[in-house]
Amino acid sequence: MASLWEYANPKKFIDTTDKVLPWVSVLAVLCLATGLIWGFFFTPDDFRQGSTVKIIYLHVPSALMAINAWIMMLVASLIWVVRRHHVSALAARAAAPVGVVMTVIALATGAIWGQPMWGTWWAWDPRLTSFLILFLFYLGYIALWEAIENDDTAADLTAILCIVGSVFALLSRYAVLFWNQGLHQGASLSLDKEENVADVFYFPLLVSIAGFVFLFIALVFLRTQTEIRARRMRALLARDRMEA
Numbered sequence: 459m460a461s462l463w464e465y466a467n468p469k470k471f472i473d474t475t476d477k478v479l480p481w482v483s484v485l486a487v488l489c490l491a492t493g494l495i496w497g498f499f500f501t502p503d504d505f506r507q508g509s510t511v512k513i514i515y516l517h518v519p520s521a522l523m524a525i526n527a528w529i530m531m532l533v534a535s536l537i538w539v540v541r542r543h544h545v546s547a548l549a550a551r552a553a554a555p556v557g558v559v560m561t562v563i564a565l566a567t568g569a570i571w572g573q574p575m576w577g578t579w580w581a582w583d584p585r586l587t588s589f590l591i592l593f594l595f596y597l598g599y600i601a602l603w604e605a606i607e608n609d610d611t612a613a614d615l616t617a618i619l620c621i622v623g624s625v626f627a628l629l630s631r632y633a634v635l636f637w638n639q640g641l642h643q644g645a646s647l648s649l650d651k652e653e654n655v656a657d658v659f660y661f662p663l664l665v666s667i668a669g670f671v672f673l674f675i676a677l678v679f680l681r682t683q684t685e686i687r688a689r690r691m692r693a694l695l696a697r698d699r700m701e702a
Contacts, residue, residue, distance in 0.1 A: 463541070463543070464482055465545065466541070466543035466544075466546065467545075468543050468544070468666075468686045470526050471545050471682070471683075471686070472683050472686060475512035475569075475679040475682070475683060477680065478681065479676060479679050482672050482675050482676045482679065483672075484575050485669075486669055486672035486675075486676050487669075488667030488669075489665050489666070489672055490666065490667050490669030490670070490673065491536040491669075492662075492666035492669070493515060493652075493666030493667075493669050493671075494515055494516075494663075494666060496549055496662040496665065497512055497514075497515035497659070497662035497663065497666060498512050498515065500662075501658055501659055501662060502658060507574075507575060507694075509549075510575065511569050511573060511659070512664060513570060514570045514571075514659065515565045515662060515666045516563060516565075517567035517568055517571055518546045518663060518666075518667070519556075519562045519666050519667045519669070519670035519671075520561075520563035520564040520567065520670065521560075521564035521568070521589070522563050522667060522670070523557075523560045523563040523580045523670050523701070524560040524589075525561075525563070525592070525594070525627050525672050526607070526623045527553050527554075527556060527557030527560060527674060528551055528557055528592065528620070528623060528624065528627040529624065529627060529677075530549075530550075531550040531553050531554060531599075531620050532621065532624045532627075533683060534546040534547065534549045534550035534556075535547070535550050535613075535616065535617035535620040535621070536617070536621075538550070538613050538614075538617055538624075539614070539617050541621050544609075544613075544689070545682070545686065547609075547613035547616075547617070547682075548639060548682055548685040548686055548689065549678060549682045549685075550613075550617075550620065551613075551616070551685055552605050552618070552678050552681035552682040552684070552685050553678045554596060554603070555600060555681070556597050556674055556677045556678060556681065557596055558593070558597065558600065559594045560670075560674070561592065561596060562593070564589065565589065565590070565593065566605070568586070568589075574587060576591065578648070584629070588626045589626075591626045591628055592623065592626045593627060594624075595619065595622075595623035597601050598623075599616055599619055599620065599623065602615055602616050602619060602691070603616055608690075620639060679680075681695045
């Protein structure tokens, strides 16, 4: 555990992620290309949903990462609150725009998938509603960071917002368990083998999810490095103004 906290040092974090980032990026490209091409071009149409079901290779991974990105932000925010490590706060900030994009992809693909299945682009289903609220929390989180000049104060307030928003992240994941009513189907993937989609869709979906995971890690590493350097620049500019 002691060695883990070494990466709270900005220089150590940048040096390490510089070495890891190329490998993670290559894995992201390979898994995404393999999973999406395999899924869209080499799997059959579903006997009920037809070719529409193939949007699962975008919708499920993006929805999964939208929720897990917020959970990652929560963990990083809690580390900031407890240990006051700036890298963790900046990592949470860096993950937010990536999470927003994942949420938008999930909402858009969900609407495209839902329209022919439900006969409507949107329904106030418990899972969809909580997911939309999570999207609004993402926007509020980013806006709060931008609205406050002092980084430490912004990190404190956004950490509180992140804790509150985690309720809707969990609801987005488990709403179908809390409420039986609703149009949204059950989980596509589960530890219970009987609840998973058919193997012909299951394996390319796993590869697509791996691609989204590696893509998220690569983007968060890259954006966290950018946030660290931007913080250094602000500190240097502030020092120069004081000396002037």
